[in-house]
Amino acid sequence: MSTTVDTTQMSAVAFSAQQQEDIRALVTRYPQPLSALLPVLHMAQQHFGYLPMNVQQLVADTLNVTLMQVREVVTFYTMFKEQPTGTYLMEVCTNVSCMLNGAVELLDHMCNTLGIQPGETTPDGLFTLAEVECAGACGSAPVVQVNNIYHEKVTAETMDALITNIQTGAETGGVA
Amino acid sequence: MISSDPSKVTAICFDRINIPNMHILDVAKKYGAYAFLPTVLQEMDGPKIISEVKTSGLRGRGGAGFPTGLKWSFVPRNTNKPTYLLCNADEGEPGTFKDRDLLRLDPHLLIEGMIMAGFALNVRDAYIYIRGEFLHEANVINAAIAEAYAAGLLGERILGTNYSLDLTVHRGAGAYICGEETALIESLEGRAGRPRFKPPFPAVEGFYQSPTVVNNVESLTTIPAILEHGGNWHSQIGVPNSTGMKIFSVSGHVNKPGNYEVPMGMPLHVLIEEYCGGLQHGDVPKVIIPGGSSTPWLGPEHYDVPMAYDELHKAGSMLGSGAVIIMDETADVVAITRRLSHFYAHESCGQCTPCREGTGWLERVMLRLEAGRCNAQDLVVLEEASRHMDGRTICALAAGAAAPILSLLKMFPDEVRSYLTESKVGGG
Numbered sequence: 001m002s003t004t005v006d007t008t009q010m011s012a013v014a015f016s017a018q019q020q021e022d023i024r025a026l027v028t029r030y031p032q033p034l035s036a037l038l039p040v041l042h043m044a045q046q047h048f049g050y051l052p053m054n055v056q057q058l059v060a061d062t063l064n065v066t067l068m069q070v071r072e073v074v075t076f077y078t079m080f081k082e083q084p085t086g087t088y089l090m091e092v093c094t095n096v097s098c099m100l101n102g103a104v105e106l107l108d109h110m111c112n113t114l115g116i117q118p119g120e121t122t123p124d125g126l127f128t129l130a131e132v133e134c135a136g137a138c139g140s141a142p143v144v145q146v147n148n149i150y151h152e153k154v155t156a157e158t159m160d161a162l163i164t165n166i167q168t169g170a171e172t173g174g175v176a
Numbered sequence: 177m178i179s180s181d182p183s184k185v186t187a188i189c190f191d192r193i194n195i196p197n198m199h200i201l202d203v204a205k206k207y208g209a210y211a212f213l214p215t216v217l218q219e220m221d222g223p224k225i226i227s228e229v230k231t232s233g234l235r236g237r238g239g240a241g242f243p244t245g246l247k248w249s250f251v252p253r254n255t256n257k258p259t260y261l262l263c264n265a266d267e268g269e270p271g272t273f274k275d276r277d278l279l280r281l282d283p284h285l286l287i288e289g290m291i292m293a294g295f296a297l298n299v300r301d302a303y304i305y306i307r308g309e310f311l312h313e314a315n316v317i318n319a320a321i322a323e324a325y326a327a328g329l330l331g332e333r334i335l336g337t338n339y340s341l342d343l344t345v346h347r348g349a350g351a352y353i354c355g356e357e358t359a360l361i362e363s364l365e366g367r368a369g370r371p372r373f374k375p376p377f378p379a380v381e382g383f384y385q386s387p388t389v390v391n392n393v394e395s396l397t398t399i400p401a402i403l404e405h406g407g408n409w410h411s412q413i414g415v416p417n418s419t420g421m422k423i424f425s426v427s428g429h430v431n432k433p434g435n436y437e438v439p440m441g442m443p444l445h446v447l448i449e450e451y452c453g454g455l456q457h458g459d460v461p462k463v464i465i466p467g468g469s470s471t472p473w474l475g476p477e478h479y480d481v482p483m484a485y486d487e488l489h490k491a492g493s494m495l496g497s498g499a500v501i502i503m504d505e506t507a508d509v510v511a512i513t514r515r516l517s518h519f520y521a522h523e524s525c526g527q528c529t530p531c532r533e534g535t536g537w538l539e540r541v542m543l544r545l546e547a548g549r550c551n552a553q554d555l556v557v558l559e560e561a562s563r564h565m566d567g568r569t570i571c572a573l574a575a576g577a578a579a580p581i582l583s584l585l586k587m588f589p590d591e592v593r594s595y596l597t598e599s600k601v602g603g604g
Contacts, residue, residue: 034366076368078350138427
């Protein structure tokens with residue numbers, strides 16, 4: 001990946017008046033504005049879907065910090081995405097407690113059902129599959145997060161049903 | 177209700193957790209939330225509260241087990257800098273899932289504990305740093321905070337007293353290392369979560385170089401009961417040097433995994449057999465991880481170990497966060513260790529060379545071992561590299577990465593050898 005920022009590729013993006021007001025209120029909660037960087041990035045990702053360079057520049061300008069400060073944070077934290085994901089981000093925990101309860105087999109099953117490997121998106125743009133680290137719900141392993149909604153004690157059958165319901169529109173999984 | 181007789185206490189943090197709608201202020205108040213808060217704000221002061229917490233013997237429930245009252249006493253009392261209170265809700269140690277229940281089911285207990293801790297430490301601004309994945313939990317606690325503000329329990333002049341406190345929920349964004357308290361502070365300042373050199377300790381120079389106390393969710397939710405019933409009361413629950421109740425997050429090969437709050441010192445087999453429905457296969461575990469994935473493994477000979485700080489240390493491991501992972505005879509310990517080595521390589525923040533290079537290197541060797549492409553000499557190097565990572569870095573992540581590998585090599589030499597090139601037909 002190039003380290004130079006190609007500004008010609010950066011189309012103009014903006015926060016709405018309401019978002020700007022929310023950010024101003026957020027900044028007052030902290031001793032210094034830089035503290036609001038993670039919450040503002042969450043807000044931006046929620047709104048724009050992911051964090052391309054023009055959105056990162058917008059966040060930097062909004063908080064009056066450098067683009068470098070924003071880039072350092074975006075690239076450090078797993079939840080911040082620089083590339084678009086499918087409408088449904090399926091994150092399968094395969095860490096120890098989930099692994100002991102069939103998470104690896106579940107992930108294989110999902111790869112087969114969706115026809116993609118972890119890190120890939122289905123051609124229709126509906127699903128992105130990812131293998132993730134401990135979700136902190138080990139008592140109900142295996143755990144799959146679908147757009148940050150926890151699905152617990154997941155089986156191949158319940159996952160197939162969820163995928164079918166999303167494909168047919170019967171389940172929105174938090175997507176409006 | 178929590179009994180004032182220490183011998184009759186059945187729960188502290190989880191006392192009202194199973195009552196429906198406990199996250200709603202009116203319901204929580206009906207069951208005693210904030211009832212003792214006016215007494216604390218009107219009749220107690222910082223030194224008195226810190227003294228009670230010291231007497232209680234409470235040790236930090238996040239993993240390190242440092243005495244909470246002592247931590248509080250390190251905060252300078254005559255300073256013109258603000259003092260900050262940060263709740264560590266970054267729960268990410270594999271196997272740990274106790275704080276999630278406290279956050280989503282009884283958020284007012286945490287808020288009350290933070291008001292009391294904040295009052296004791298003269299804090300004006302407090303934060304709950306919650307892992308980014310816990311979006312639902314963040315929403316629940318934000319709603320509870322909004323209700324608390326509306327009821328005069330947060331903000332200016334709490335309940336008409338001279339004490340004011342603002343409380344803000346701050347979401348992380350997927351980084352295990354931010355559970356380390358100085359990395360958490362870096363992250364809360366809007367930077368990558370890279371642990372700081374200590375000293376200075378956060379109690380003296382923490383959040384924006386000001387005195388800062390970082391406490392785990394479970395520690396803070398224990399405070400209201402300690403202040404209501406007294407430090408002496410709390411010190412009589414559990415066993416010496418490991419006082420009080422403890423939430424154990426039990427997962428892996430047990431029939432009823434879950435969070436169980438029991439008195440400190442309960443023998444592990446009692447916890448597993450009487451609370452967790454026993455093992456999925458066999459009578460004794462193949463591997464016991466007593467305190468989260470970073471703590472050394474124990475074998476079946478320790479199945480009766482009392483779940484307490486000193487006793488687990490004596491057995492060769494640690495209580496950690498109280499995250500008990502049980503593996504029965506069906507567990508593939510090489511595959512499990514390889515998976516854990518991937519976790520630590522992924523989560524290393526990268527600032528210390530032994531950890532950044534070591535964790536990736538350990539993962540690559542574990543991948544080769546599992547694929548049958550290691551020889552006996554590789555095992556020697558694997559062990560030496562693990563030993564050399566420990567104690568040579570700013571934080572404990574490298575030691576956590578070494579723990580499962582050293583445990584594997586020590587406890588299962590034959591199983592490991594069966595993976596070596598010379599043991600595999602056609603391997604190499």
